[in-house]
Each structure stands twice: as structure tokens, then as C-alpha cells.
Amino acid sequence: MIFSSFTFLLLFMPCVLLLYWVMPPRLRMPFLLAASLFFYGWGNPAYLLLILWTMLLNWGGVLLMTRKGTPSRLLLIVLLVLNVLPLIWFKYAGFLADNLGRLTGLRLVFAAPPLPPGISFFTFQALSYDLDVYRGDARPQKSFLLFSVYLSLFPQLVAGPIVRYTDLEAQLTAPARPCGAEMREGLRRFCIGLGKKVLLADSMGRLWGSINGNWTQAGTLGAWVGLLAFSFQIFFDFSGYSDMAIGLCRCMGFRIPENFDRPYRALSLTDFWRRWHMTLTGWFKAYVYIPLGGSRRGAVRRNLNVLIVWALTGLWHGAGWHFVLWGLYFALLLIFEKSVLLKSAVWSKVPRILRQGVTFFAVMLGWGLFSGFGLKLFAALTGGYGAASSETLLLCAAYGPLMMICAGFCFLPAPERFPLRRFAAPLLLLLSLAALAARGFIPFVYFQF
């Protein structure tokens, strides 16, 4: 089920929130689990087997791992492998077979199954639980119900934020009763996220969709405008989803971590990755980068660790060389930044707006790699398909004002006070419903990861 669908907005969300509030506290967790499973199984009930397997595996596996007091390393490895196997099967098997076939010359035919929504997200949450318990950062959860709620909490189940078990442990054990102000703030945050998704991201997605199929018509201007639109789309889409997830959790009395902090205002790529998909970068830092030695073992080892982490980050996003290339692109830029740029006195004296612009430009080119259009896109960007057709000019002109609005939200500082704040959420909800009725919805970009 998708947040920006009528099924969710008019039926599922109000039903679940209203029932959750009127329900006796002891019934809330079972209800939340049932609602989350219904939410997940709505698109394809067969996937329920997968998430139930993940729940049972990690709940039972961790109890088994810690039954003798000291966690068993062997069992941890078994648990990690069993967690990662479904991810490899669903997400990477086709990619691996394809590349193995190319290397060996064998004809390996593998019909990749459809990717279960959110598999990368809930697998990473399960891994974080296993590792946190193994490292002694969290206690094993004895209640299957509470563990299952942690793993399947519907607001963040399919596209994050990736919530570490330690973030929710106390809230699951003693859930807070949502008060009026929390509920209002939660709903307000949800509406803001919905507006970002439906009014901005989907429009930018339509512009990008009109351009990326026809580079000859798009020309250089269209390619640059399209790439800018894709950069806006991916931000508003994903941060909108995170806002909705955070808002829904808040409506039910849960606090989950923030995932974005105005990333396009970053002054360097290091800064950007502290602000973009913060829960994923935090996950890789905690469970890969630091265990590999982080920056404690010299510059060469640090650079190698950065390369490993970013190659994995690329692969996490999808099974394709363009994702790996995208990860390595950032790895190299980050290494250069840490080794040279941020150490030089010159960079810090460069005007803020220029640093922001250079950072955004590097990120935008990265999205070009990420998009998977590869050489055709870069040929169009560099003039390989001519300037632009009149249709493209008209398209760019039509989307111009909306792109300015997107740019304002992305690049300008947040106002200290927003005079119409009280009316923003209902207005966004109304306009989003209007856009959904008129144009339908576009699935979230991050659902494919």
C-alpha cells in the first residue's frame, strides 16, 4: 500500500489511527502488528511469508544466540547469512547470474522474481538488531509481538527511515499515549510529506519522464533541466516519504529518527551525506565503516574503508553497475575532499553560496549516474544531441515556476517563522487530494530499493 493513494489516505490511515487511539493500551501492539502486516500484504500477500520468516528468524535466532549469556559468534554469522540470503535471491541473483554468464561465457538464465517492497530496509533493521544484541548495545527482545512490531512498523516498513532497534526498544516496552499536540504535529508532518511527494516530486518526476525517453528532442537544455528535475524529484520523493513515516509514527506516540536535514544546502559532500538518508549512512558507519577500522588506521586504510562502504551503499540501492559506479563516484570525491579539499585553507574561504553550488553540482552529476541512463544522458548534457526542440522549450517553460519553488525549498534557509503555518497542513492535504484525483499517483522512487 502506498501512502499517496486513496486507499491509504481515505481508508487505511484514518481507520488505523482512530482505532489505535480508542483501543485499550494492552491491545495496541497486537493491533499495530496486524495493521502493519495488512499494510505489507496488501500489494501482494505472498510477501507476508518473507517478512514473517524474517521476524521468526531474528527473534528466535537472537534468543538462541544469547541463551548461554555470552552471544555466540557462530550463530551471529549464521543469522547474518540467513538474513542476507533472501536479499541476494530477490535483489542480486539476476545481476550475479548475468555477470557470471558474461565472465564465463555460460548461458545462465535467471528470471529475477519481483522485488518485495522494503526488503532492503527491513533486512537492515533485522541486521542492526542482531549486531546490537551481539555487541551488547541492546538486550534480546523476549516478546515476539514487540519484536515483530519493531520490524514491521508500517509507517517506515517499506522505505525507511531505517530504525535501529535501540531507537525503539524503550518505546516498544512502554509505549507513550499520544497526546493531542503530538497527534496534531504528527498529522501536520504527514501532510507536509504528502505535499512534497504529490505536488512537487510527482510533478518533477513527470518532467523527468518526459525528457529521459527522448534525448534527441530534449537536447542539452532538456538534459540539464531533466537532471535538475530528477534531483528535485528524488529529494522530495524520499524526504516526503520520511516526513510521512515520522508523522504517522508520531501520531501513534513513537519517535523515530530524522532522515533528511536540508541536504541540498550542504557545503561539502561530507556535509551532504550527513544530511541525506541519514539513517542509511548512520547504519553503514556503525556496522561497516567503524568495524573496518574507520579512520583510526591511517589515511590509506581509511580510504579503502570509504571505497568499501560506498561500493556497498551503491549496491544497496540496486543490482546494477551504475549503482556501484555511483557509490564509487562519491567514494572518490569524498576521499579527495577529506584528503585535500577540506584540509586546504582556500576552500573554507570560498563564499558559502559557491561551496553550496559546487556541492550540489557534484551531487546532481551523481544522480545522473544513479538514474541509469549513462552515456546517453551525459552525451545529451554535453551537447551530443543538439540544443533543444521547441517542444522541450515549452515543457521547460511550463515547469519553470514549479522548479523555482522546488529550488527555493531546497536551497534557501528555512524561515524563522512561517505566518500561515497553521493553515499549511490542511491546504497541502486538500491540494494533494486534488492532484491525486486529477493525476493519480506515482510510486515512490525508493520502493525499488
Next chain:
Amino acid sequence: MMTKKRMSWDTAAVLLTLILLLAAGVYALLWPHPDFSDSERRYLTEAPGVPSLSAWKTDQELEDYLSDRVPFRPVLIGTDAVLRTALGERTLLDAWPAAGAILEPPVTGSPSAVTRRLEQFGSLAAALNVPWNVLVPETHGYLLRNRLNALLRAQYLTEEALFEPLRTDAHFLDVFPDGTDPQEVYYRTDHHWTLQGAYMAYLACCRAGQLSPLALDDFSLSRYPGFLGTTQSRSGLPPVHSDTLVCAEPRAAVRLTLPEQEAAFDRLIFPQRAETYDGYAVYLDGNHGMLEICNDDAPGGTLLVYKDSFANCLLPLLAANYSRIVAVDARYYAGSFSDAAAAAGAVDRLLFLYSLDSLVNDTAVARKAGH
């Protein structure tokens, strides 16, 4: 005290919002709705079937069902269209508000399709051994081009390439002379001709057929205000202006026969249809696969017209000059153009009358004209 009061307001506001959303959902899901939307001129999505695990598609089916029946859907669609127009996105709507009218987007396609159609029309006429003409009016947007901004004008100028093969063909009837006022010959809310536009086409047809045209005053005229046409509904915009349908039919006694429906009428204008969502159906009671108009007092012979809806307001005018008109609409007629010609019997002249879009892009015309 204040905090407590404040909190209760917050709770009430949130609860009210959720209850309203749920009420809208329940209304969309359970309340009986008509199968057809007048405002959008289309059939609504059917109720989702019983789900099966092997082919689970409840998600999209229910979504479409709810979306079609969400309360105040026309208002929501209108709100979205107004917002997009205000943001400069009007050219992304299905029909564009520009220069005081709502226009269809420019017709795109290949000039070779026009050439192919002309060959097909010529072959049919040669087989029947009768004189023929083709009439394709310039679009409203093209006529208005000089009142549009440069980007929009460039879009409509691309239609010139499609007219090129027509203008070099001796059978083409050019309806609108230079300087024609687009506002006079096209409705503001619809893509069809006004009576004035149809009358100019009538004059062109009479010239080609060497017939004496009647003055407009010689026809029986009727007026139907409050007409909101197709481009209005396609744009989704709330109606600001409406048009007045002005209809003409011969004063002489005429007979309209619809062979497929086995129906006959003694009139060409159907006033009751002006009250419906499709006001343009006031002409000839709408679109039909085949129709026949007879006027025993008319001096001309039999005219066979292959047409789309553009001809509906022209045929009542031509009925004053032809004793028999047979009209075939490929979108609704099951057979080929040759079948229609055989069914029409002896004819004296052929007229192919299509909008530019139908001529270039209508697959039914392309397919059936070839046989």
C-alpha cells in the same frame, strides 16, 4: 488550563480530519454511484472483483474505484487544474486555456499519414467513379496562433507540415480564408465549429459542387445557451464562460434515418440533447455509424460523406442542397469504407470531412479507408 484547552482543540482537529477522510473513503466505497461521469464524459471504473491469490491486483483496482468516486471529484480536479494553470503548467493540461478559449493541444503526426489518406480517398472515389473533395479545417489553436506567445505559436505552426500535402491536392477544400476571426468560427469551450464556421464550410462545399448556397437567414435557426464543450471538460478547469449553440436546419421537410438503430425522425436538431453533458449531440442526436438525410425538395443528388463529429453541424446545412446525404463515421461503423459505399447505393459525389487529428491519427479511419 490553557494547555489543557489547547490540547483538546488539537485532539478535536485531528479527530475531525481523520473522520472526514474516513467518511470520504466510506462514501466512495459504499455509496451507490452512476456508472457514467457527465463532467468527465467517461465510464467510471467498475467495482473490484473478488481477489485471488494467483492474480492479486486488488491494490490498483480499488485505487481506481476510489479515485473515480471520491467526494467532490469535479471540484478536486478543478482545484488541481486551477493550481496548475496558476503555476504556468496550463500546457500540461489535456486542453489549454489560451487567448480566451480552451484549446486542444497541437496535432502531431506524420505528413506521410496525410498523403496515405489522400491516396486511400482517391482510390475509393476512382472505384466509384464520382467526383470527390476532402475538407479538413485548420484547428482553433492554429487559427489563434498570432494571439499566442512565441512558444505556443511554434507548437501550432508544426501543424503546417500536416496541411502541406492537403494544400497541394486539387480536391482539398480550404474553408477559412486569411483573416478569419477564430473566435467566430470556433466555440470557446469546444473543439468543434460554431454555426458560422460550419456555414463557411457549407459555402466551400457548394462552390465545389457548383450548387447555389442558401443564406443563413434562409435556414431555421435555434439557440441553446449554456453549452460547455469537450475542451472545457478535458481541461478540468471550472467553467468561466459557456457558449451558445446556434443550430441551423432546412426549413423544408427533411427525414433523418438511422439504419443501424432502425430509427427515423423528421428533424435534424434534437433540443433535448442540449440539456445533457454532451450538448453537441443536439445535432443529429449525436454520432452514429451510418445515417441518411433525405430532402425531397433539394435540387442536388446524393452525397456520400465520410466524416467525424465535425460534420454534424454541417450536414443540416448541406441537406438544403442535396436530396439525399449518407454519412458514415468510421469510429462507429463496423464495415469498411467500401462496404459503406455499397450500402449507400448510387451516389453523385463524395466528401471526406475530418478534423486534422482524426485524419492523421484515427486508426479506425486509416484501417477502414484502405478497404
